[in-house]
Amino acid sequence: MIVYDKNLLDNLTLVEEANSLEAAGFISKEQKVFIKKELPAFKRQSNILVRIGFFLLGAFLYLSICGVIALMGLTGSSYSERTFFSICCYLFAIVGFAGAEFLAQQKYYEHGLDDAFILGALLNVGFAIAITTEGYEIQVAIFVAVASFFMYRRYLHLLSLLVFCLAASAVLFYGMFELGSIGEMILPFAAMLISAGFYFFTKRILNNLKESYYYKGLLLANTFCLVLFYLSCNYLVVRELSIDFLGSEVRPGEDIPFSFFFYAFTFIVPVLYLIQALKTKDRIMLWISFLAIGFSIYTIRYYYSVLPIEVALTLGGLVLFALAYFSIRKLKDNEAGLTFKPDRINNSNAILNAEALIVASAFGMKPEAKAPDSPMNYGGGGFSGGGSEGTF
Numbered sequence: 251m252i253v254y255d256k257n258l259l260d261n262l263t264l265v266e267e268a269n270s271l272e273a274a275g276f277i278s279k280e281q282k283v284f285i286k287k288e289l290p291a292f293k294r295q296s297n298i299l300v301r302i303g304f305f306l307l308g309a310f311l312y313l314s315i316c317g318v319i320a321l322m323g324l325t326g327s328s329y330s331e332r333t334f335f336s337i338c339c340y341l342f343a344i345v346g347f348a349g350a351e352f353l354a355q356q357k358y359y360e361h362g363l364d365d366a367f368i369l370g371a372l373l374n375v376g377f378a379i380a381i382t383t384e385g386y387e388i389q390v391a392i393f394v395a396v397a398s399f400f401m402y403r404r405y406l407h408l409l410s411l412l413v414f415c416l417a418a419s420a421v422l423f424y425g426m427f428e429l430g431s432i433g434e435m436i437l438p439f440a441a442m443l444i445s446a447g448f449y450f451f452t453k454r455i456l457n458n459l460k461e462s463y464y465y466k467g468l469l470l471a472n473t474f475c476l477v478l479f480y481l482s483c484n485y486l487v488v489r490e491l492s493i494d495f496l497g498s499e500v501r502p503g504e505d506i507p508f509s510f511f512f513y514a515f516t517f518i519v520p521v522l523y524l525i526q527a528l529k530t531k532d533r534i535m536l537w538i539s540f541l542a543i544g545f546s547i548y549t550i551r552y553y554y555s556v557l558p559i560e561v562a563l564t565l566g567g568l569v570l571f572a573l574a575y576f577s578i579r580k581l582k583d584n585e586a587g588l589t590f591k592p593d594r595i596n597n598s599n600a601i602l603n604a605e606a607l608i609v610a611s612a613f614g615m616k617p618e619a620k621a622p623d624s625p626m627n628y629g630g631g632g633f634s635g636g637g638s639e640g641t642f
């Protein structure tokens with residue numbers, strides 16, 4: 251199913267590990283360059299700005315090809331413009347699939363050019379199905395989900411997997427709407443249970459994974475399930491979706507059904523995320539827990555304004571400062587587990603370097619002058635001491 255040579259994918263994993271080891275100081279730059287030379291790799295762009303530039307170039311090329319096809323079809327076709335417009339998106343999608351396949355055969359991977367053709371193909375699939383079905387949402391979501399999952403399995407394209415997760419969620423939501431009032435009522439609980447099930451499913455695969463090139467995709471799907479699980483029963487999300495999509499009306503003094511459950515869920519789940527992240531040392535879950543806690547506070551502030559906004563922000567800042575200060579004092583001397591020391595693998599000591607640079611610039615500190623080399627030339631040292639090699 252994968253179009254790429256699996257040996258090249260394994261080599262790419264080794265090169266990325268070499269980059270991490272070089273950044274952490276375990277190997278030298280020369281060793282990293284030697285490893286890259288010895289391992290054949292893809293035409294790939296790790297610089298995000300360069301990759302965006304190639305994406306724009308690929309999008310221009312893709313639009314140019316589609317424009318030529320549209321002009322040829324409008325001038326040389328005997329069909330009406332409406333008929334041709336209904337089929338041109340299918341042609342544009344075929345161009346995207348063909349371009350992605352051609353670039354994959356030329357060993358382009360995460361380059362930018364391939365991103366333009368893959369995403370363009372998925373976009374045109376959605377437009378084509380929407381035109382054919384006259385905007386029937388669940389069918390559009392199903393076809394986009396199938397096409398995006400095929401793109402991920404074929405090209406290991408992470409953005410395609412993200413599109414698949416969003417489209418699959420849309421299939422779930424619109425499918426529950428098709429069931430009528432019962433489906434609309436149980437939609438939050440169905441989304442919560444399904445996201446939890448897929449979270450543990452992807453987590454199990456990650457723990458037993460042998461093919462390293464699937465790791466990023468499974469991690470993305472696992473993270474998406476965490477976010478969907480929280481948002482599925484967040485009070486603000488459930489209430490506003492009930493008003494916008496289901497036409498529910500919440501009068502003053504009333505509340506949505508099962509409101510106590512949604513209130514409890516909104517505050518308990520972020521705390522559980524935080525505890526689990528600290529227990530398992532899961533960095534991604536830790537960040538999600540922080541964002542979820544912030545969104546939970548915003549949820550309550552959206553409906554119940556207990557304090558003026560400036561007072562609430564000031565008190566919140568003081569609480570966060572106190573938590574950060576005492577956490578740093580508690581963790582700064584830990585050598586293992588939770589610690590405030592720099593992470594060598596992730597090169598997080600760049601923050602400390604930036605801090606030193608700011609302090610130096612603020613106080614006008616200059617780097618210490620290098621002492622001149624000693625005129626005494628010590629040599630040898632074969633046994634002990636400078637110059638002792640056992641000979642005169």
